[in-house]
Amino acid sequence: MQDAARLHATREAPMYRLREVSKQFVAHGRTISALNHVSMDIFPGEFLAVQGPTGQGKTTLLTLLGALDRPDTGEVLYQGRDLSKLSDEALTELRARDIGFVFQTFNLIATLNAQENVEAALVPLDIDARDREERASEALAAMGLSSRAQHLPMELSGGQQQRVAIARAIVKEPQVLLADEPTGNLDEETRAEILDVLMALWRERGITLVIVTHDSSVARQASRVVTIRNGMVFAKHDLTARS
Amino acid sequence: MFLTYLERELRRRSKQALVIAVGLGIGIGLVVTVSSASAGVKDAQTKVLHSLYGVGTDATVTQAPSASGFGPQQFGFGGPRPTPGGSFSSTHIRRVPDLVPLRQSRVSQIARLDDVNAATGSLSLTETSVSGTLPDFASGGAPVGAQASGGSGGFHVNVSSTSLVGVEPSSTGVGPLSPGNITKGHYFTTPDQNAHVAIVTTSYASQHNLKVGSTLSLNGTAFQIIGLASIPSSTTDVYLPLNQAQSLAGMSKQVTTIYVSVNSAANVAHVQSEIQKLLPKATVTTTANLAKEVTGSLASATQLVTDLGKWLAVTVLLVAFLIAALFMLTTVSRRVREFGTLKAIGWRTRRIVEQVVGEGLVQGLAGAVLGAILGIVGTEAVSAFAPTLTATVGPSFATSGASAFRTAGGFGGGFANRFANGASRPAGFAARFNNLSHTVLVHLGTSLQGGTLGIAIGLALLGGLLAGAVGSWRAARMRPAEALRQVG
Ligand SMILES: Nc1ncnc2c1ncn2[C@@H]1O[C@H](COP(=O)(O)OP(=O)(O)OP(=O)(O)O)[C@@H](O)[C@H]1O
Numbered sequence: 077m078q079d080a081a082r083l084h085a086t087r088e089a090p091m092y093r094l095r096e097v098s099k100q101f102v103a104h105g106r107t108i109s110a111l112n113h114v115s116m117d118i119f120p121g122e123f124l125a126v127q128g129p130t131g132q133g134k135t136t137l138l139t140l141l142g143a144l145d146r147p148d149t150g151e152v153l154y155q156g157r158d159l160s161k162l163s164d165e166a167l168t169e170l171r172a173r174d175i176g177f178v179f180q181t182f183n184l185i186a187t188l189n190a191q192e193n194v195e196a197a198l199v200p201l202d203i204d205a206r207d208r209e210e211r212a213s214e215a216l217a218a219m220g221l222s223s224r225a226q227h228l229p230m231e232l233s234g235g236q237q238q239r240v241a242i243a244r245a246i247v248k249e250p251q252v253l254l255a256d257e258p259t260g261n262l263d264e265e266t267r268a269e270i271l272d273v274l275m276a277l278w279r280e281r282g283i284t285l286v287i288v289t290h291d292s293s294v295a296r297q298a299s300r301v302v303t304i305r306n307g308m309v310f311a312k313h314d315l316t317a318r319s
Numbered sequence: 320m321f322l323t324y325l326e327r328e329l330r331r332r333s334k335q336a337l338v339i340a341v342g343l344g345i346g347i348g349l350v351v352t353v354s355s356a357s358a359g360v361k362d363a364q365t366k367v368l369h370s371l372y373g374v375g376t377d378a379t380v381t382q383a384p385s386a387s388g389f390g391p392q393q394f395g396f397g398g399p400r401p402t403p404g405g406s407f408s409s410t411h412i413r414r415v416p417d418l419v420p421l422r423q424s425r426v427s428q429i430a431r432l433d434d435v436n437a438a439t440g441s442l443s444l445t446e447t448s449v450s451g452t453l454p455d456f457a458s459g460g461a462p463v464g465a466q467a468s469g470g471s472g473g474f475h476v477n478v479s480s481t482s483l484v485g486v487e488p489s490s491t492g493v494g495p496l497s498p499g500n501i502t503k504g505h506y507f508t509t510p511d512q513n514a515h516v517a518i519v520t521t522s523y524a525s526q527h528n529l530k531v532g533s534t535l536s537l538n539g540t541a542f543q544i545i546g547l548a549s550i551p552s553s554t555t556d557v558y559l560p561l562n563q564a565q566s567l568a569g570m571s572k573q574v575t576t577i578y579v580s581v582n583s584a585a586n587v588a589h590v591q592s593e594i595q596k597l598l599p600k601a602t603v604t605t606t607a608n609l610a611k612e613v614t615g616s617l618a619s620a621t622q623l624v625t626d627l628g629k630w631l632a633v634t635v636l637l638v639a640f641l642i643a644a645l646f647m648l649t650t651v652s653r654r655v656r657e658f659g660t661l662k663a664i665g666w667r668t669r670r671i672v673e674q675v676v677g678e679g680l681v682q683g684l685a686g687a688v689l690g691a692i693l694g695i696v697g698t699e700a701v702s703a704f705a706p707t708l709t710a711t712v713g714p715s716f717a718t719s720g721a722s723a724f725r726t727a728g729g730f731g732g733g734f735a736n737r738f739a740n741g742a743s744r745p746a747g748f749a750a751r752f753n754n755l756s757h758t759v760l761v762h763l764g765t766s767l768q769g770g771t772l773g774i775a776i777g778l779a780l781l782g783g784l785l786a787g788a789v790g791s792w793r794a795a796r797m798r799p800a801e802a803l804r805q806v807g
């Protein structure tokens with residue numbers, strides 16, 4: 077058994093390198109430090125679980141990793157590029173090609189059916205319509221949802237919606253899959269099902285997976301777990317689930 | 320994806336989209352209806368003005384006498400001075416005194432100007448007959464300053480005047496009389512310029528028991544009537560070939576009014592100034608100037624349509640724009656999560672803006688279609704239910720105008736026929752309204768113009784675009800990180 081993180085650390089450059097990253101929010105005259113001088117590396121192919129009590133900065137960290145926002149100070153290097161220095165267009169491009177997002181509340185477009193929701197992720201990539209359709213169908217099939225392709229989100233169960241959302245996240249074959257409490261709105265059984273899906277993706281596709289979670293079963297499967305408190309990151313485990 | 324997404328979104332909030340479209344539609348419908356009514360009113364005005372003024376005429380050129388040059392005109396009694404108690408009778412043909420003659424060569428000069436289609440000259444004359452009996456002063460005293468109407472001591476005066484206009488027989492498209500006005504008989508032919516022929520108005524004919532073939536004596540010359548003309552508002556009694564009118568008045572190669580037809584309404588002002596350069600002292604009157612002189616329900620309708628109607632349409636349209644924009648803004652604000660998610664999965668802001676603008680445009684398009692339908696229906700409705708309107712050239716104008724003459728008593732100088740000088744008014748116009756106020760009945764036919772529809776549809780699209788722009792302004796400002804916030 078090998079330590080995946082260490083393996084990557086020795087063989088490859090990190091996928092993410094965060095250095096002294098801070099992020100503050102001002103709300104109602106109060107300044108909240110969501111992230112305080114966070115430094116950490118995330119390696120290609122790693123499955124990182126981020127834990128921590130509510131309001132401690134987990135989501136904030138994910139928005140920085142996902143190129144949705146920029147830090148106030150410090151650097152967020154993604155494959156050597158400093159995201160805090162990239163233009164909005166470049167960040168958009170990065171989100172479109174490299175990063176897959178899975179949300180706690182699924183965030184499917186209510187007016188579009190499952191197939192179209194998945195296709196939406198390919199819209200920024202300028203793929204012709206037929207290709208797009210085909211790839212979306214494949215992604216849905218991989219999630220076992222071929223029979224639900226024409227269903228609207230409201231016609232699907234929570235677990236099914238989340239699987240559509242995962243299909244949408246992976247259809248572009250991203251480098252990184254970021255998930256913010258992907259099982260948070262699901263019952264016990266469905267949680268396990270979604271976790272299995274994510275684990276399978278990580279294992280089979282070698283994707284870098286970062287999951288923010290309260291769910292200890294998720295953390296148990298991860299190759300590394302960090303905890304966030306007061307906007308600071310602490311290492312917790314350093315083990316691998318990959319055999 | 321663009322169309323699917325757009326269609327689904329609009330379907331989802333179909334009620335709201337309908338409200339926006341209906342709002343825009345009503346606004347557009349009103350704009351179309353009001354501008355059709357307005358065009359109709361303008362048409363009616365043009366019709367009235369042409370009937371008052373001359374067929375195909377866009378401008379007239381006249382010259383008013385200068386204040387010093389032309390005082391009140393006197394005319395004495397021709398022939399032997401009548402003796403007290405005796406009777407007298409006198410007939411004169413003169414040009415209408417408040418029109419200064421212009422050289423006929425000016426007509427062709429004006430006709431050669433750019434943008435002028437045609438020009439023709441006319442000569443306005445008045446035949447005045449005065450007849451009566453003088454009182455016998457020996458028996459009846461001396462009523463110095465007796466009024467013409469008051470005949471004490473056997474003093475009777477009859478003053479009658481006939482209005483004559485000489486027209487060029489070859490000019491049929493422009494001028495005070497056209498073949499279209501002829502109800503019986505025929506219009507002048509070119510050889511008629513040398514013939515003693517006349518066309519009389521139907522009202523004059525019935526007053527004087529004349530018909531086609533009758534003869535009319537003017538200053539002792541017999542003119543054969545070849546046609547009857549109906550010109551609803553005209554004050555002219557008799558039309559003659561210009562040559563004949565000129566020789567009756569001893570005014571060879573002179574005209575009093577030049578009628579000008581311009582190739583396009585847009586060029587009237589330009590032509591007006593060109594003529595003014597050619598004839599600095601002349602008054603060039605265009606139909607636009609004359610429109611101000613028209614009163615009556617047509618004028619009220621014009622006022623109503625242009626003032627109230629325009630404001631109503633503009634207000635409704637603005638409210639519709641506002642509703643569309645506000646609805647769009649709230650809709651987009653409710654879609655923070657949706658747009659945040661799209662941004663998070665890599666949609667460019669521009670792509671989202673396109674989507675929102677597209678939604679606005681489709682609503683605008685629906686509004687345009689609805690507005691066009693409402694506009695056409697509204698136009699038809701106005702046409703169907705509009706009352707017949709009257710157009711009046713006011714009595715105040717007529718009395719202060721050309722020939723509200725006063726007859727002053729007096730023996731030494733004879734009768735003074737004083738014409739009030741209508742210099743402050745368009746003289747040519749005044750000359751044509753020298754008796755009474757004139758009222759013309761017009762039906763208000765609305766006229767729907769393609770251009771108006773086009774503009775209205777453009778306005779609806781603009782409203783939709785505006786709504787889309789407001790919405791996308793909001794959408795563009797959303798941070799992609801919003802997608803990860805739990806509420807919203
Ligand atoms: N846009 C924002 N404006 C103001 N404050 C914010 C904003 N985003 C985050 N915060 C604050 O930053 C802190 C960290 O928030 P964050 O969402 O990262 O926490 P979290 O660990 O994800 O919490 P949870 O487990 O409840 O999702 C919180 O105090 C939060 O209120």
Ligand SMILES: [Mg+2]
Pocket residue numbers: 134135136256
């Ligand atoms: Mg969170």
